[in-house]
Amino acid sequence: MALRLCRGCAGRFTRPCVISSKSVSGRGKNDSLSGKRWFSVLSRSPVGHGHRMSVDTPISQQFRRSMFIQTQDTPNPNSLKFLPGQDVLGEMRTLDCPNIEAAGASTLAKMLFKIEGVKSVFLGPDFLTITRTTEDLEWTLIKPHVFATVMDFFASGLPVVSENAFSGSAAEADYGDDTETVQMILELLDTRIRPTVQEDGGDIEFVAFTGGVVQLRMQGSCSNCPSSTATLKHGIQNMLQFYVPEVESVEEVTTEVDEVNDQEYQKMEKKLEELRQKSHDNKENT
The missing domain is CATH 3.30.1370.70 (Scaffold protein Nfu/NifU, N-terminal domain)
Structure with missing residues (x-):
């Protein structure tokens, strides 16, 4: 059964059993x-x-x-x-x-x-x-x-990435002690959630499962997306809790690189706003 889901990020996973x-x-x-x-x-x-x-x-x-x-x-x-x-x-x-x-x-x-x-x-x-x-x-x-x-x-004809581009990426994830639960989470992410998120130009990366909390990293268009919080809480979290009772919540985590990028982006936005305001003031003065 095919289900046409809503346009935005939020509302995609309201019915986990019919995701497509x-x-x-x-x-x-x-x-x-x-x-x-x-x-x-x-x-x-x-x-x-x-x-x-x-x-x-x-x-x-x-x-x-x-x-x-x-x-x-x-x-x-x-x-x-x-x-x-x-x-x-x-x-x-x-x-x-x-x-x-x-x-x-x-x-x-x-x-x-x-x-x-x-x-x-x-x-x-x-x-x-x-x-x-x-x-x-x-x-x-x-x-x-x-x-x-x-x-x-x-x-x-050049390769898109080098041969060692993905080496060690799986080792960065923290599976914790409950490897069986983590495997269920990973299977749901890979088969039910990631394909849908990728259709919108983004992806989610599993980081850790500890204390009932699933930690995920948002990537691509999902990073800094206005709908990312709704996607996590009303979409991904609902689906994981539906299939995996051990999941209590889902949280987004960011890297130091993400934080630096956000800081630099905010600085640039502030500088652009100052330049726009200066240009506006000059036009009024003339």
Whole structure:
């Protein structure tokens, strides 16, 4: 039985027994059939709902003819999901790069950070999510650069991540003493929750289970999303408690990197506001 769940993060997991993948119909006002915006990739002239990008070599030209990139809105207004029409990491793998320092294992992520206005990059199984620095920066200024970067990278044939990109990631999680309960939690996360969250360009990472509390880290579009708290408490927590009585609550945890990024972001927002106010005052004085 398929169930079309609500648009936002919150309301997705109200009935755990009927969770399923949802349609994206109606998300994009430019495409009445799928709700996604399509981009073909041959020249810079507008075609349909997208743009065709210029090419340089016969090899890249042949590759780009067969590559179509879609964009999809997320519940986070500062994050946009890009679907290149082929695997990015594959096999339910994800890589969260909140800053360029965390992108060392991915050449693609490092290239995307060179684009002005990119705050963070999240790589998923068959998509990537870009989070912009501020809402004042229009997506129309960022998207063409992302399209060109993604197409050039995949045309190069380079691996998205290095071979040791995921080594040691599982060891960071704290399974505690109750490994049986943790295995049940992990299975629910992987089979019922993560696929749905990834459809919105994000992911959740299990951190620890201690004292009846499940600690999770929000990634991609879920990080700093206005709906993330509702997703945790009214969605993920309800589902885990329904299937695993040992779960008392679910909490979000952040890393020191996340905290530093938030502090820097707030400083930048404050500086931009001061510049806007100064510009406004100058106009009034003249």
